[in-house]
Amino acid sequence: MSAVPQALPARKHLACDGNEAAALAVALARVDMVAVYPITPQSSLVEYLAKFIADGRLQAELVDVEGEHSVLSVLHGAALAGARTYTASCGPGLAFMFEPYLRTPGLRLPMVMSIVTRDTLTPQSVWGGHQDAMSVREVGWVQMYCESVQEVLDTVIMAYRIAEDRRVMLPVNVCHDGNYLSYGTARIELPEQSEVDAFVGTPDVNWHVALDPDRPMAVDPLTGGAGGPGPAMFVRYRKGQCAGMQHALQVIGEVHEEWGRLTGRYHAPLVEAYRMDGAEFAIMTLGSMTGAGKDAVDEARDRGLRVGLVKVKTFRPFPVAAVSAALGQVKAVSVVDRSVDFGWNCGPLYRETLGALYHVQPQVPSMSFIGGLAGADITLQHFARVIGETDELRRGAPAGRTVWLNEND
């Protein structure tokens, strides 16, 4: 039985794009320090932040640095001193950030960074695609992908709770699609400052590792090697990181539930099952493409096809149990990716789904669709094709193929 709906307070509404929504969330979370380097399609996000700080709406220190490597290094220092921190990047900026980016989850610093997703070079491109975020999927950051502008605002706020939960203590990437969400404007509801204050609480960042004269310590000393306590020590920290990621699966659920009670907006924390009741086959999506996918599923249902949609919100840690449960009853599944897995000649979410399907018997025929690279549209027509081919898969067409949706556009 679901909770009795309660009257929620009237809140302010406004129309804004995803970049402004992320900046509003950062202001509401009252971060202490922001370090930024602008890069398309993230630039307006940090311009909003600079404006909020200049206007006194956000009491934070803004550090303009010479590049993304310094962005994250500055924030490491701030977090080690106890600050709540934020930055945003994408594509080549994320690549330049890679060394401190690698270090962040191992330091267990609960930082929040938006990836305003952009396809990676080369070929030269400044448009949306998930290739940048997917390229860093094994680094150890939590990754959540948003579907709407409202979800961007809500998820950036929730990210602080998830990151700073003492069971997790990991950095969180909130991914929102370049172009589609970064510049797409929608009506959103803004929570009250007092509500967000109570929800996120005071920063709890450096209780375990700190730059603190009262607790002098060496941060990240040489650990590992073949002799002495090295091997066991290194394993202990790696296992701790993996445990934090697994705890995140539960914490993400709890935090989304609490946010739902506060705002009335219950975003699916790990995986959303859309019209999966009685579905014979399914399509899977990630990010803003989901809207078109849901419309296509509605149209197909109207035509009598028993198809549903499974959206993955949390990609890291990968919700293996939730995905295999969502796909437990279907006779075929297709996965639509907005990026490429170069090693497997398919999409990354497809490859992850294959792993989850290992837990499902009998084997579910599946295939991979890749679309929307470098800003290309994934339209209703593309999704209609995905649904049609998945229906054929259900009826025995060869599985395991990869289809490039925009190949002839």
Added chain:
Amino acid sequence: MKRQSRPLFDVTQIPDDLCPIATKLSPMRPGDWRSLRPVVNRAKCVKCSVCWLYCPVQCIVEKTAWFDVQLDTCKGCGICAEECPQGAITMIEEAS
């Protein structure tokens, strides 16, 4: 090698599988890493104090009939042996 360490603060509330941190101070003294050791020939020493004057770490100590070296703090630089007018000090290699 003598090793001693002491905790810098109470770390019992910090889980040991989060971020690697070092929270014990291990003071190393020159005697822990010295490669050459001064040896005084007591028969040659006339207690002229030249070694005592020149020693940069002030590790020369006065005995009843000779000057000797405090080996915890001696870094093995050999200045005493170089400066001793009697040739009473020789530098020998520390055993490995």
